[in-house]
Structure formats: C-alpha cells, structure tokens
Amino acid sequence: MRSTLVKTSVTTAVVAAALSASACAGSDDSTDSASAAVTAQVQKICDERAASFANRGEFPVDDFDPENPDPADLPAVGDYFAAGLNDPGRAIAALTSLDASGEEGALVSRAIEAFEAEYAGARAQVDAALSADVEGFVATLDDATATKDALGEATSALGVPDCAQG
Numbered sequence: 001m002r003s004t005l006v007k008t009s010v011t012t013a014v015v016a017a018a019l020s021a022s023a024c025a026g027s028d029d030s031t032d033s034a035s036a037a038v039t040a041q042v043q044k045i046c047d048e049r050a051a052s053f054a055n056r057g058e059f060p061v062d063d064f065d066p067e068n069p070d071p072a073d074l075p076a077v078g079d080y081f082a083a084g085l086n087d088p089g090r091a092i093a094a095l096t097s098l099d100a101s102g103e104e105g106a107l108v109s110r111a112i113e114a115f116e117a118e119y120a121g122a123r124a125q126v127d128a129a130l131s132a133d134v135e136g137f138v139a140t141l142d143d144a145t146a147t148k149d150a151l152g153e154a155t156s157a158l159g160v161p162d163c164a165q166g
Contacts, residue, residue, distance in 0.1 A: 038098050038108065045091045046162070056083045066141055071132040078129030085126065088119040118147045 060076040069077070092112055100108045121143045128136035 035104065038100050038104060041094055041098055042111075045094055048091075050162075053084045056080055067138060069134055069137060071134050074129040074132045074134065074137060077137075078126050078131075081122065081129060082126045085119070085122060088115065091115055114147075114150065118151075121147060 057080075060080050061070075061073045064073060064077065092115055095108055095112050095115070098108055121140060125137065125140040125144065127133075128140060
C-alpha cells in the first residue's frame with residue numbers, strides 16, 4: 001500500500017546510496033577496511049532511522065488512503081511523518097566524514113546527494129500534509145515510491161536490506 005511507502009520515504013535514499021558505495025570496493029586490505037567502515041557507518045545511520053520511525057508510535061489515521069486523503073486527516077499525518085524526519089544534517093555529516101575514495105567515494109557522494117533529495121521530497125510531503133493540501137500531498141507519492149525503491153536496491157547491495165523499511 002502506498003501509505004507504507006509514503007511513511008518510510010523520509011531518509012531512505014540516503015542510506016541506500018551510501019551502502020551501495022561500499023559494495024563496489026576493491027579487494028585489498030585497506031579497501032576492505034574502508035568498505036567495512038563505510039558499511040558500519042551506514043548501518044548506524046539505518047539504525048538511527050529505524051529508531052526514529054519506531055518512536056513515532058502508531059499511524060494516526062485508520063484506513064488512510066494516500067491517493068485520496070481526507071483533508072481533515074492530513075495535518076495529523078504530517079505531524080506523524082515529521083516525527084520520523086530525524087536530523088538530515090547528522091546523517092549527511094556522518095557520510096561526508098567517511099574515509100572513502102575512488103569508486104567508493106563516488107558512491108558515498110551519490111548517497112549524500114540522494115539523502116538531500118529524499119529529505120527535500122519528504123519535507124515537501126510533510127508541508128503539504130500539514131497544510132491539508134490534498135493535491136500537493138498526492139503529488140509526492142510517486143517520488144516517495146521511487147526513493148524507497150532506490151534505497152532498497154542500494155542497501156541490499158551492501159548487505160543492509162532492511163534500511164528501506166520503516
């Protein structure tokens with residue numbers, strides 16, 4: 001259901017792209033160590049993200065239809081999604097501080113860009129919901145789905161398949 005995809009789209013792309021960064025590393029010892037460090041840091045970001053989602057509690061609207069939401073329900077949905085946004089600066093700083101070079105560094109850079117794009121999309125979704133903008137909220141759904149899919153693919157490639165869940 002799209003509501004699940006919408007709920008989990010907030011920080012998903014970042015982690016996925018970051019995790020895919022370490023999957024393409026070479027096989028020498030220093031590269032393996034860097035890849036392990038990158039994977040460990042991305043796992044930490046995923047764990048923080050999961051905790052942020054868990055702390056939100058129950059979804060506030062029964063039988064919510066994200067494709068045809070009741071405008072009266074959207075502010076509560078926006079509050080719920082906003083609670084899962086976490087601090088994007090913290091994740092970006094963590095990814096930026098990674099010691100990754102070459103292809104792995106390029107993939108980490110892609111992860112940072114993906115996280116920034118996902119956060120911007122999630123922020124747009126929250127803002128539309130908080131203002132009870134049905135059309136604006138519905139317009140965010142395809143992006144949320146694409147972001148979640150991209151995250152799932154990238155994190156799975158790095159051995160962290162559950163990071164796209166929320």
